Amino acid sequence: MSNPNPHVTSLGGGHGLYQTLLATRRLNPASITAIVTVADDGGSSGRLRREFGMIPPGDLRMALSALSADDEDGALWRRTLQHRFGGTGALAGHSLGNLLIAGLSEVLGSDQAAYDRIAELTRSAGRVLPMVNEPLDIEADVAGLDDDPRIMRPVRGQVAVATTPGSVRRVRLLPEHPDANPLAVEAIRTADLVTLGPGSWFSSVLPHLMVPDLVVALNESAAHRAVVLNLTAEPGETQGFSSERHIHMLSQHAPSVTVDSILVDNYAITTRTERGFLERAAATIGAEVVYRDLHRVDESGRPTYRHDPEKLAAAFRELAAS
Known part of the structure; x- marks a missing residue:
């Protein structure tokens, strides 16, 4: 596949998806579709x-x-959209x-109609879709909340999972196995490049793979x-995770x-x-690891833990042409 103007579909949520979309729009793509947790x-x-x-509107916004x-x-x-x-x-x-979004959803009678109308007003570079057409909950099995580290406790709710002091071992969606948004399925099937991540692994990335x-x-x-790996493990839900463990978690949740x-x-x-x-670990899901300079540097030239959209776009351009 080699396409100078690819159709790009990006899956994720929150700040990770935000950075990815800043990158994908630099590709001069034929289309961009964001599929959001x-x-x-x-x-x-x-x-x-x-x-x-x-549907909670924040990540879509x-x-x-x-x-x-x-x-x-x-x-x-x-x-304006980000004003709090x-x-x-x-x-x-x-x-x-x-x-x-909430007001337009009531006026137009549809959440998707609200997203699309805002896209028109903002002259959006792409379309934004929820991954399913209903709000979901996340529940995690967490170790380390008791004196005995072998005991697992359920923790429910995205915020609770993201901030737990314990170690997340597995997450699930409630309801389990929800129906995908048909528009999201079509966007994946017709894309030239599909990206997943970076972002909060258990609450923004893996949920897509449980649909x-x-x-x-x-x-x-x-x-x-x-799959775009995070630059570092996140405090809370992936504290202490190696890059290898991120991939093992991905394959565990979507074998x-x-x-x-x-x-x-x-x-x-x-290190080698x-x-x-x-x-x-990547080979177990059929993938090759691609190493590139992807991080942003600050005004003093020091590396940050945020992806640089220009560098990420260059990597995406290379992958889309492969």
């Missing part, structure tokens, strides 16, 4: 979810923001973009399928999934031994 239960999204029973037009008007829309109210009143803590129809679409897609590439920052794994472990 829907289990957030905290902050403004959690409040709107509980009050209206809607962030994706819409990342895809807003790359000009002064688009920048204004980006700031202060103070201590009823609006305190709410994101304006979340409220806009059976999305796994089938990934396995049957002719796209180049790339049938196959991908083509694992994209890793050159400086995240430097660690790279050997990662490459053997």
